[in-house]
Amino acid sequence: MYDSGKIIPGLIIFVLIITFPIWYNHGDAGEVPKLELPKDAKQCVQPVAEIRAKHMQLLNQWRDEVIRDDERAYFEVDGRMFQKTLQNTCMECHKSKVKFCDTCHDYTTVNPYCWDCHLAPVETE
């Protein structure tokens, strides 16, 4: 082998970079976030699978309808009327941002810009 003084260190650096996740996590797979679900409400505005997969699209749609098109009409789910609002509808049941929103968002480093404008509810212990 020629130039092994340069090539072998180069390969070692390459392998270290590729295996970065292995030695960064040092064998600790960590805890999966646990959501605190509301105790008094049984049902969300959409089925669980839907809301879990598409809540961000729904919130965006609400924002566009309410803020841009002035369509503030209430919508009905199982006989109950809901307002298209993050603070008054979502956070009504999910009282804690830290124990609900942030658990998954922090785990997967999703940084939604909801709270750039909205006020996060006051956290009660």
Add this chain to the structure above:
Amino acid sequence: MKYTFPLAAVIALVLIAWIGSNIPGMQYLFGIVIPYLAIATFIIGFCYRVVQWAKSPVPFRIPTTCGQQYSPLPWIKQNKLEAPANTSQVVARMFLEVVLFRSLWRHTKAEIHDGPKLTYESSKWLWLFGLMFHYSFLVVVFRHMRLFLDPVPWFIQVIEFGDGILQIGSPGMYITDATIILGLVFLFGRRLITRNLRYLSLANDYFPLFLIFGIAVTGIMMRFYFRTDVDIVAIKRLAVGLATFQPVIQAEISSLFYIHLFLVSVLLAYFPYSKLMHMGGVFLSPTRNLANDSRMRRHINPWNPDIKPHSYASYEDEFREFMVENDIPVEKELPPKAE
């Protein structure tokens, strides 16, 4: 057509993962076993290829130069990047090559006009879209590290923030989602549209393009269009699990995810066998990484046999007897025979 076979191969891979991941229990094959085999093939194969290259002697300096070489005459100005004379100049040249694809900047387009007249014209498109594609891919890989690392280090978050800075839609669109597709479309399109390039292109030129295109499209579909069952927490748990050797599939994950992961696994496993090895090869290109110093240093071919000097006098000493016998004139006669 040389692109139909690779296209069919990528479609077949998609179908394998799609159908396979819907068979109960096969999620462990597509989610855990195949990714491990793929990354092992990638790392071992990559190192093996580089070591094989390193075993090939490069006896002479063969840099491609396109500038004035070093001259001791003080009024002749050396082009230090195009004709590097020492290691530090080579390092500068290699750095610009690896980071900015400097040699593609010289890319020209040859055309035959009526006459017949051959013209060469500067064509920076390959450089532009090549750079766009490679950097997009790099950023995409870095962004994905948020799924493999727990907690996510700050520099990954910085890259992700920068990539999503346009804040278009929700979930937010990434700039690199658009630019990697744009780069791929150009790199594929130029092989179709340029006549001489279409002639040169082989199945193994098209296959990686289709494969990476498939990876990008399935990724974009998962993020923006078919979000059902793309359970990001379960996916992160699996990815971190893979990196800590404790993989767990804790929920049902959409087939789209397994298709994406399978195509990535195929890309990793295919990498060491393919032209994609230019990732390592660019560092080992003798036409780029050698100094143009043939006129300053003597480079000895390492496989030259060890030939000892053999003067005529000693040659005659060795063969005098036979030379005299065959009437070949000699400088020194044979010693008189002792009776």
